[in-house]
Amino acid sequence: MDNHNYDIIIIGAGAAGLAAAASASAGNSRVAVLEKMPRPARKVMITGKGRCNFTNMKSWSEFSEHLHPKAAFAKHSFYALTPENLVELFKENGLESVVERGDRVFPSSGKACDVVDTLVRAASSADLFCSTEVDDIQRENDIFVLSCKDGSRWTCTRLIVTTGGLSYPLTGSTGDGYRWASALGHTVRPQLPSLTAIVPKGYKDGSGHISRETPLSEYGRMLNGISLKNISLTLMIDGNPAQDEFGDIDFTDGGLEGPIGFKISRRCVSAISSGSKVGIVIDLKPAVSxxxxxxxxxxxxxxxxxxxxxxxxxxxxxxxxxxxxxxxxxxxxxxxxxxxxxxxxxxxxxxKNWRMDIAGYVGYERCVVTNGGVSLDEVNSKTLESKLVPGLYFAGEVLDMDADTGGYNLHFAFSSGHLAGLSAAKSLK
Ligand SMILES: Cc1cc2nc3c(=O)[nH]c(=O)nc-3n(C[C@H](O)[C@H](O)[C@H](O)COP(=O)(O)OP(=O)(O)OC[C@H]3O[C@@H](n4cnc5c(N)ncnc54)[C@H](O)[C@@H]3O)c2cc1C
Known part of the structure; x- marks a missing residue:
């Protein structure tokens, strides 16, 4: 059996894990990153429709409005690596970027793979082990003992869990971090898909989780492909207005999505899951009474x-x-x-009153992010170290933090990963 010992081990070479590897290995610490997929950051490769909207240049006061459920938790991470710092870090590692509408930042090349290459370069002082799936974590005295599916055994005194959430499981994120966090005594808030298509009644058969693959009904076929611009939309929960949005929606083979469709999806999915009656009211002419x-x-x-x-x-x-x-x-x-x-x-x-009942939503197979995860109450927001298990850190989507579209999710992953890596390395000194 292979035995490996490192000062710091990071599980998951996604956005948060690679950022953690870059900051943790900047000093003298010996850092390993274990990634179950054959290559790192598979999810980053598909972000922003292959263009990767990796951050957003808004100031903290505006940025924080897009984080849920507890934006204040992310403040230390944000200031440890601001959007300007991230753009600079990428530049130092060879990536130019461009700011687009809504302060969203993309690589100038328009290629998400360039962001992945840059991240891997930035983290090159750490040892990266791909096709290395962690199966189990035990804590023996002050040492974390990791067993991998390939039979290898790894030990460290500082462990950073950056295994992501549950969305797009084919990219490697299958919720393993939740299982370990729970086994190590952490509260893990129930997970739900967010930033996902919601399905109007009659659009497809079914209710609750309605797979993206479910065929469209005749009504769905009529709407599929239509985009509506500058409309307003009210989310109704149990007959009461719960959220008002103005902007664009797209009817797709999944259901209703687009910028404001995604924006209401978080509350919509949560309400459906807790048994509430959910609907929307579309105003096709919001500019005129x-x-x-x-x-x-x-x-x-x-x-x-x-x-x-x-x-x-x-x-x-x-x-x-x-x-x-x-x-x-x-x-x-x-x-x-x-x-x-x-x-x-x-x-x-x-x-001005086009009402649709909402029957369900597309699940993890095609949602952008996971709502829920490791409870923020049990993690120190200044260091991202567990308040329950010394030496254990969490960063990125595995935490109970998710955001709107616009580069906020990746920025949280990068900045929290960066802070966790810094804190773990500092604690060794
Ligand atoms: C289609 C899509 C488009 C998106 N577009 C954007 C966008 O443009 N802008 C934006 O801000 N956000 C976007 N997001 C969201 C963003 O990608 C995520 O929030 C972000 O990647 C989370 O980073 P993470 O490092 O926490 O998790 P991930 O990037 O999911 O990384 C987790 C890593 O852990 C590995 N792992 C899991 N379990 C194990 C294990 N047992 N052993 C070893 N390794 C393990 C996984 O293989 C994976 O590589 C998008 C998401 C999707 C699905």
Whole structure:
């Protein structure tokens, strides 16, 4: 049996693990990173649709609004490695970056693989062992003893767990860290998918977790492929408004997603899982209130009805022309499926009140991040060391911290990994 001893061992060479390896190995500590996949940071490779939105340049006060459930926990990590520091660290290791709309930062090359190469370079003072899956962790006196699936045995006095969450399990994150944290006495908050497609009733068969692979129903096929811009959307939980958002949504083969679809998914999934009745109300014309909108619609309908091209047509045909002027043409059919009796006199009400019940959501197979994880109450936010087990550290998505889209999740992974690595190395001195 192979036996290896290191000062610091990091489990998981993802975003947090590689950042931890870079900071922990900057001094004299002997650092090993154990990664179960044949290559590191598989998930980072698929981030930002292959472009990797790796951070966001917002100041802490704005940045923190995008972190859940307890942004204050991430403050020390954020200041240990700010977005500016991260951009600089990447630059020192050969990666140029570009800031885009909404302060989101991407590699100038537009390639997530360049971020992975840069991370691996930054962590090159640590020993990286791929295809090395940790199976079990025991604590014997003050020493952590790790057993791997390949039969190897590893010991250290400082252990950093950066095994990620449960999303996209094919990238290697299968929730192993939760199991060990729990066995070592930590509270692990229940996990749920977040930043995921939510599925309107009738879009696909099923309820609760509805696999991405489930075929679309006829209603789903009508909506699939439609993107709506500048709409407002209210999430309703048990009949009460719970969240208001303004922006864009996309109907896809999964369900409803896009920027504000993702934004409401966290609360939506949680509410469905706890048995609440969930729905959404879409306002297709948020810039105009109902009365002036109805006056405009009536005037428009009069014009259409007087137009020689349409004036001899049936009412229903003229209504279709009207709808085609008020919404993307592909939306007319599903809109009429939900409002079969609509007429030009009540159209403003329907355009501003498109209600859909939400039956379920796409699960870990295709969600972006995991809501839940190792309880923040039992981890010191200044060092990321466990308050229960000295020498044990957690960073990244394994912790009960998740964020909106915009580079916030990766920044939390990098900055918390960096702080955990620094703290573990410092504690050895
Ligand atoms: C499709 C998609 C797109 C995304 N896009 C963005 C984006 O553009 N911007 C953004 O900010 N965030 C994005 N995210 C979220 C972001 O990728 C994650 O929040 C981040 O990768 C979490 O980092 P982590 O290091 O904690 O976990 P991971 O990156 O998941 O790394 C965990 C590592 O631990 C390894 N591991 C697990 N168990 C073991 C074990 N038993 N032994 C050894 N190794 C183990 C895994 O193989 C993995 O390599 C995206 C996520 C997805 C799924």
């Amino acid at each position: 109902a009365e002036p909108l109805q006056s405009r619609i009536s005037a428009l309908f009069d014009d259409i009805s007087k137009n020689p091209k349409f004036r001899n047509r049936h009412y229903r045909d003229r209504l279709l022309v009207l709808l085609g002027r008020l919404m993307p043409s592909a939306l007319v059919k599903p809109f009429l499926a939900d409002f079969p009796g609509t007429d030009h006199k009540r159209l403003s009400r329907d355009l």
